[in-house]
Amino acid sequence: MPHLVDILNGPNLNLLGQREPEIYGRDSLADIEAACRALAGELGLDIRFRQSNSEGTLVDWIQEARTSAAGIVINPAAYSHTSVALLDALSACECPVIEVHLSNIHRRESFRHHSYVSARADGVIVGCGAQGYDLALRRLARLIDG
Numbered sequence: 001m002p003h004l005v006d007i008l009n010g011p012n013l014n015l016l017g018q019r020e021p022e023i024y025g026r027d028s029l030a031d032i033e034a035a036c037r038a039l040a041g042e043l044g045l046d047i048r049f050r051q052s053n054s055e056g057t058l059v060d061w062i063q064e065a066r067t068s069a070a071g072i073v074i075n076p077a078a079y080s081h082t083s084v085a086l087l088d089a090l091s092a093c094e095c096p097v098i099e100v101h102l103s104n105i106h107r108r109e110s111f112r113h114h115s116y117v118s119a120r121a122d123g124v125i126v127g128c129g130a131q132g133y134d135l136a137l138r139r140l141a142r143l144i145d146g
């Protein structure tokens, strides 16, 4: 059976493609999901691709992943910079976690330079645009294979 990987997306990422395209690119979240599904097929992974604007929903999904997923890719968006709750939920998971940011958060405002989630992430990919999800899935597949 293919391993299940959760790809979780935080607030405002539903607006990708329309929202500040000079920062986040022209791909929509649906485009990114389609690319992830195609790659997951090649890597022998099953994916569950989700987005929420609500911190509590993301915590619930991480808790669901804790008992059902072999790995997590997460773009926590603005909650990266504020949420101890997401860090705690991820810390309760034993599976590998890769954090993704489309933009290079270190080249932007100083409040974006710190991510709570990075303290738990096994890898962090920033500034690679939509390709960051591709890189994250490849890394996760390697970590899952051991």
Ligand code: DQA
Pocket: 011, 012, 013, 075, 076, 077, 078, 079, 080, 100, 101, 102, 103, 104, 105, 112
């Ligand atoms: C983001 C970076 C965050 O600082 C921002 O709040 C986002 C998106 C990114 O993918 O570059 O919403 O996570």
